[in-house]
Amino acid sequence: MQGDMVLRNFSPNTQELYHRAARDLEQYFNKPPHLLGESDVKSFLLSIVQTKKLSQSTLRITYAGLRFLYETTLKKRWVMEKIPYPKTVRKLPIVLERNEVESLLTSAAGLKQRAMLMVTYSAGLRISEIAHLKITDIDSNRMLIRVEQGKGKKDRYTLLSERALEALREYYKKYLPKHWLFPGGNPEQPVSIATVRAAFKRAKRKAGITKPATCHTLRHSFATHLLESGVDLHHIQLLLGHASTKTTTVYLHVNKKNLSEIMSPLDLDLSPQSKKTA
Numbered sequence: 453m454q455g456d457m458v459l460r461n462f463s464p465n466t467q468e469l470y471h472r473a474a475r476d477l478e479q480y481f482n483k484p485p486h487l488l489g490e491s492d493v494k495s496f497l498l499s500i501v502q503t504k505k506l507s508q509s510t511l512r513i514t515y516a517g518l519r520f521l522y523e524t525t526l527k528k529r530w531v532m533e534k535i536p537y538p539k540t541v542r543k544l545p546i547v548l549e550r551n552e553v554e555s556l557l558t559s560a561a562g563l564k565q566r567a568m569l570m571v572t573y574s575a576g577l578r579i580s581e582i583a584h585l586k587i588t589d590i591d592s593n594r595m596l597i598r599v600e601q602g603k604g605k606k607d608r609y610t611l612l613s614e615r616a617l618e619a620l621r622e623y624y625k626k627y628l629p630k631h632w633l634f635p636g637g638n639p640e641q642p643v644s645i646a647t648v649r650a651a652f653k654r655a656k657r658k659a660g661i662t663k664p665a666t667c668h669t670l671r672h673s674f675a676t677h678l679l680e681s682g683v684d685l686h687h688i689q690l691l692l693g694h695a696s697t698k699t700t701t702v703y704l705h706v707n708k709k710n711l712s713e714i715m716s717p718l719d720l721d722l723s724p725q726s727k728k729t730a
Contacts, residue, residue: 453525460524473517485521490531493518497535511538545672545702546665553673559658565651567616567623568634568643571597572667574613576674576692579649579667583642585633592617599693608693675703 453474457467477485480496497518500511515538522531548556553573560566572582575597589598595617596609620633629635634643652667663669675688689700 456524469513470517473514474521486526494535546663546669547676548673552661555659556655559655561654563623567619570616570619573670574616575610576671579645583645583648587633610691679703
């Protein structure tokens, strides 16, 4: 299974999650997976939902891992064929207002934390992407940031804002990073995701923001604010690194500008002609 995942160029995180799914199945029955069948796998998945009460995302990841194990590695496609893929529950993303973003950035604990959060929002980065930025990824001539091997192992370019560049220059003069733009306690390693997450939580708390926002909310806010300012969906898709526009269309549902321009039918005045027809 490990060899098959390496050949498919799966990320280390995906490999670990798929391995965990196979180990959990084996431990549940105390039997190796190749001795188990469709009813066994279905029973195991039901236990995740009913007994362990794990999240839908965990269920989907477990299902995907087991499907890869049986279809690709064990060549037993029939085991998973009749087990339906867990239905995806789609939730609209939390979005911060622009003044909330400004308050959050102002409330950052220090110069480094402010620069990290400012770049995260202004470029629409994932938390892992901001943590792994290198100094060479900042292209101040073209005002672009290169995201190397983002989700799905894809490179892309996104925006470098003037304000973010000013903050980065001020940060650079003070901290003089060598390789990683935001190094961790060990300068040879990038800042940890936990550190970025903690910086966001502290700033959010100090800013008095009560929305259930996370660091990823800055990425959602980036996309929504661009859409509200008139940037077309295709360009937002490219900046975010989405493989399909379908993923990006979720921001149409939280685009306050477009929604606010639509008048409720209750507020529409009936014209004389309409009243006559009625």
